[in-house]
Amino acid sequence: DSGVTQTPKHLITATGQRVTLRCSPRSGDLSVYWYQQSLDQGLQFLIQYYNGEERAKGNILERFSAQQFPDLHSELNLSSLELGDSALYFCASSVALAANTGELFFGEGSRLTVL
Amino acid sequence: EDQVTQSPEALRLQEGESSSLNCSYTVSGLRGLFWYRQDPGKGPEFLFTLYSAGEEKEKERLKATLTKKESFLHITAPKPEDSATYLCAVRGGYSTLTFGKGTMLLVSP
Numbered sequence: 695d696s697g698v699t700q701t702p703k704h705l706i707t708a709t710g711q712r713v714t715l716r717c718s719p720r721s722g723d724l725s726v727y728w729y730q731q732s733l734d735q736g737l738q739f740l741i742q743y744y745n746g747e748e749r750a751k752g753n754i755l756e757r758f759s760a761q762q763f764p765d766l767h768s769e770l771n772l773s774s775l776e777l778g779d780s781a782l783y784f785c786a787s788s789v790a791l792a793a794n795t796g797e798l799f800f801g802e803g804s805r806l807t808v809l
Numbered sequence: 810e811d812q813v814t815q816s817p818e819a820l821r822l823q824e825g826e827s828s829s830l831n832c833s834y835t836v837s838g839l840r841g842l843f844w845y846r847q848d849p850g851k852g853p854e855f856l857f858t859l860y861s862a863g864e865e866k867e868k869e870r871l872k873a874t875l876t877k878k879e880s881f882l883h884i885t886a887p888k889p890e891d892s893a894t895y896l897c898a899v900r901g902g903y904s905t906l907t908f909g910k911g912t913m914l915l916v917s918p
Contacts, residue, residue, distance in 0.1 A: 796843035800852030
C-alpha cells in the first residue's frame with residue numbers, strides 16, 4: 695500500500711459528460727501529480743501541484759482541469775468527455791517539489807471508460 | 810523535449826533465464842533515471858534511482874546500470890513473481906518525470 699488513495703476505482707460514463715477524480719496523497723506529501731495511462735501512449739504527465747499551487751503542466755487538454763485543496767487532496771476534472779479519454783488516471787505524491795530521488799508514490803488509479 | 814524508449818515491448822522468459830531490459834533516453838541535463846515496476850491493475854512502484862553514468866543499483870534479482878545514453882535493468886535468475894511491466898523514467902530540467910511505455914515481462918515456471 696503506497697498510502698495514496700484514489701476514488702473512484704472505476705467509472706463508466708457517456709461522451710459529453712463531466713467527471714471528477716479524487717486523490718488523497720500520502721500523509722506529509724505536499725506534491726501531487728496526475729498521470730494518464732493508455733495502452734498506446736504509456737504514462738503521460740498531466741499536471742503537478744505543490745502545496746496548493748500549480749507547478750508544472752504537461753499534456754493536459756483544455757477540457758481537463760485540476761486543483762489541490764488546503765488539506766492537500768487533489769481533484770482532476772474531466773469535461774466534455776470523448777471516447778479517447780478512456781484510460782487509467784493515476785495520482786502520485788512526493789514530499790518535495792522536485793521529487794529529487796524520483797520516488798513518486800502512486801495510487802492504484804481510476805479507470806475511466808467513456809461509452 | 811525529454812524522450813524515453815524502452816525495448817523490448819514484451820519479453821517472455823523461463824524461470825532462471827537471465828536477461829536485460831533496455832531504456833534509451835534523450836534528455837537535456839539528466840537529473841536522474843528511475844525504474845519502476847507495475848503489476849496489473851496497480852500503480853507503478855519505485856525501484857531505483859540512478860544519477861550518473863557508471864552508477865549501478867541492486868535489489869534482489871534486479872540490477873540497474875546507467876550509461877550516457879541508456880540504462881539496463883538486468884534480471885538474474887528470474888522467478889514468476891518478477892512478472893510485471895517495468896517502466897523507465899527520466900528527469901531533466903523540470904520537476905516532473907517522463908516515462909517510457911514499459912517492457913512487459915512474463916516469467917514462466
